[in-house]
Amino acid sequence: MSDRVENVTIVGGGTAGWLTAMIINTFINTFREGPAVKVTLIESPKIPTVGVGEATVAGMPSLMQQLGIDEAELFRRCNASFKVSVRFGDWAVDGRGKPFAFYHPFNFPGTVGGYNPAYHFNRFGPYGGDPSITDNMTANSALIHARKGPRALNGENYEKSIGYAYHLDAGLFGEFMRDVALSRGVQHIRDDVVEVFQDETGAVSGLQLEKGGRHPVEFVVDCTGFKSLIMKEVLKEPFISYGDYLLNDRAIPVQLPHRDPTKIEPCTRSTALGAGWVWRVPLYSRVGTGYVFSSAFRSDDEARDEFFRHLRAVGDLPTGAPDPDVKVIKMRIGRSQRFWVKNCVAIGLSNGFIEPLEATAIYSVEMAARWLVGHFPDKKGSPALANRYNGLMTSLYEEIRDFISTHYHTSNRPDPFWKAARYDCRLSESLQERLELWKARLPEITDTQDQKLFNFWNYLYVLHPKGFFKDRHFPLEGSIRHEHWQAFGRRLEERKAELLRTMPDHYQLLANIRGDEPLQQALNLDGLAKPVFESRASVRPTISVPTA
Structure with a gap:
């Protein structure tokens, strides 16, 4: 008889709850021999479902593909669009005090003559006319300026010419995940948890539901948002604030x-x-x-x-x-001290939140659920599994915090807020060490090989436009050749030209994927196509940042 947990209860719906249910049910039960692990999600009918965010990171299409999601249906159900980069406007000023913009793309170049091409860019400058590092490394910004999509018309699901993520309606995404999860056997209870029972060890033994009575618990996932009904209110797990690292609240x-x-x-x-x-x-x-x-x-x-x-x-x-x-x-910025306590794991905003500058909220839910599957508990409650899981989640939160801190710390805007973010906010020791190291050489793979999301190229894309490497010269530059850099530039320009020629307009691509009849550019945009700004009282905000 298996000693693995056979029943998982998730408290809370929304993006965090339903995506967690999908990941657990798909990755544990699809090819499982014997009875399936029963996944039950309890969702309050009184609390409106709101999402954690509307932008995602580059790994999101891979997750959707692994979950067996029809990508075209995702676009239709969630009003999704493609995201191939983030444009940072006015995050720094040039030598004349004028704000400028730069891009953080999802694609990374290969080596040039066996070396990191950032060394070539730093020594020789742009191979062409554009001065930005991203335009000299990837084709992403060229597609953005032309409003092109990353896939040909009538292409297959998940087909791509360059890397992409999604913009999506988070509320609709949660509903989409719910519908798919229910069709695959996840149980859904619409009821309110009014009491949480614990056994003599402090573990959660059951939930008292307002209408349904007592619901027994073998293992529970807290997806109740900032309320953190189980992890914070019942298990009393301390919260670690990141307010001394990040100012926004x-x-x-x-x-x-x-x-x-x-x-x-x-x-x-x-x-x-x-x-x-x-x-x-x-x-x-x-x-x-x-x-x-x-x-x-x-x-x-x-x-x-x-x-x-x-x-x-x-x-x-x-x-x-x-x-x-x-x-x-x-916004409560920070994290739970531990993410797995007794027989409870907190996922989503119940375990923490970092401002959405790099659209990491849904990614954090994904990794929390993936790692739970990878460390799926046994009935004995192995401390080794929980300790390893807590270490992984702590390192993920610290990685995200440090990358976002880098954005603020390296800004040279003169406003009081930005000066405080630059000079008064705390930096982790590991980030301080990396920034000091990168004054002596450029970031490389060994600097970020332990990180899950942001690699050395992500740091290069953020640091270089702000002048972090300005007037710095590195010994390795003596090993690189100008002709290699020029050849790389010619190939990249050819690639840009090919993409601009073959990739469709972004809107037309979305309409094609959805099966919609595209609006014509020459159409008089009265009615449906024309933006209609209603009265103040009728415009509803979307609460897509702070709650799951």
């Missing part, structure tokens, strides 16, 4: 119609403002945007006014349109 999210629904950028925008930054995520059906800011530098009203001025300046909120009705969300 508020968000103002809102949904807006497209300025032109036929022009959809295949990238997320992150634009720095005076006390934080604004995200812009273009879905097929609308735009999700919001201001992440620090309450130490802006009151709620000041932040709201600054955000609306920005929206009007970029045209997302036309002059004369009413101000959207928005809600200011408080």
